[in-house]
Amino acid sequence: MSAAFVVRVAEEDADREACFAVRKEVFVAEQGVPEDIEYDAYDAVAVHVLAVREDGVPLGTGRLLHGEAAAAKNGGDPRVGSLGRLAVTREARGLGVGAALVRAVEEAARARGLTAVDLHAQTHALGFYERLGYLAYGPEFPDAGIPHRAMRRVLSPGARTSW
Numbered sequence: 779m780s781a782a783f784v785v786r787v788a789e790e791d792a793d794r795e796a797c798f799a800v801r802k803e804v805f806v807a808e809q810g811v812p813e814d815i816e817y818d819a820y821d822a823v824a825v826h827v828l829a830v831r832e833d834g835v836p837l838g839t840g841r842l843l844h845g846e847a848a849a850a851k852n853g854g855d856p857r858v859g860s861l862g863r864l865a866v867t868r869e870a871r872g873l874g875v876g877a878a879l880v881r882a883v884e885e886a887a888r889a890r891g892l893t894a895v896d897l898h899a900q901t902h903a904l905g906f907y908e909r910l911g912y913l914a915y916g917p918e919f920p921d922a923g924i925p926h927r928a929m930r931r932v933l934s935p936g937a938r939t940s941w
Contacts, residue, residue, distance in 0.1 A: 783837055783875060785882045788826040797826045797839035804865035811922045820862075823847050827882040829866075829875045837870035839863065840879040842886045842895075852896040858930070859887040861897040880910050884933060894932045901925040 788794045798817065805811040824841040831837055843851060843860040851860040861883045866875045887895050898921060899907050904914060912929040919926055 782832045783829050783870075783873070783878070784832075785827055785829045785875075785878045787882075787886065788828040788839070793828050794826055796830070796836040797828050797841075800828075800836050800839045800867060801863055801865050803867060805863075805922075808868070809922075809924065811924075815922060820847050824862075825883075825886045827879055827886065829870070829879055831870075836867070837873075838866035838875040838879050840865070840883050842883045844887065844890050844892060848896075851898075855894075857891075857893045859883075859890070859892040859895045861887075861895050864897075876906065877910060880907075884931070888933055892933065894930055896928060896930045898926045899929050901927055904929070 786793070788797050801816060802813070805816050806813045820843055821841070823845075824843050824847065826839060826841045828836060829838040840861060841863045843862065845856065848858060848860040849856055851862075852858045861880065864876060864879055866879070884895055897907065897912065899912070899914070901918060904927060907929050908914070910931070912931045914927045914929045916928045
């Protein structure tokens with residue numbers, strides 16, 4: 779498979795549906811997360827990002843919560859966004875799609891004046907996020923029956939990351 783892809787904010791209905799389809803493939807089908815907890819009220823207010831191959835095939839997605847939605851997940855700090863629902867299709871893993879999605883979420887956070895991004899990482903993915911500058915904090919906890927750790931990255935003001 780070619781490694782050529784683009785990452786964009788999912789503003790059109792078709793893009794948002796592609797985001798949900800990737801999440802269903804990765805979280806529900808592959809990891810066994812119950813579908814009724816995979817999608818939530820935050821989806822309506824989140825900024826969704828989508829990675830697509832040159833021919834339009836969706837490869838991955840992620841979302842940014844900000845404002846009140848993020849505060850519910852990060853201890854109440856309105857300056858901190860919440861990255862979540864990061865999913866990359868099996869065939870696209872190892873191509874840099876996940877890192878590009880994280881950077882796109884960070885860019886969306888900067889555009890909204892946020893100073894940091896929190897996330898809840900599946901423990902097997904801690905190294906991935908650490909390589910992107912995230913630091914783990916707090917104890918391990920289960921989410922949808924999968925072990926997770928909280929992580930945070932402080933964003934440098936005005937520093938654009940490329941993807």
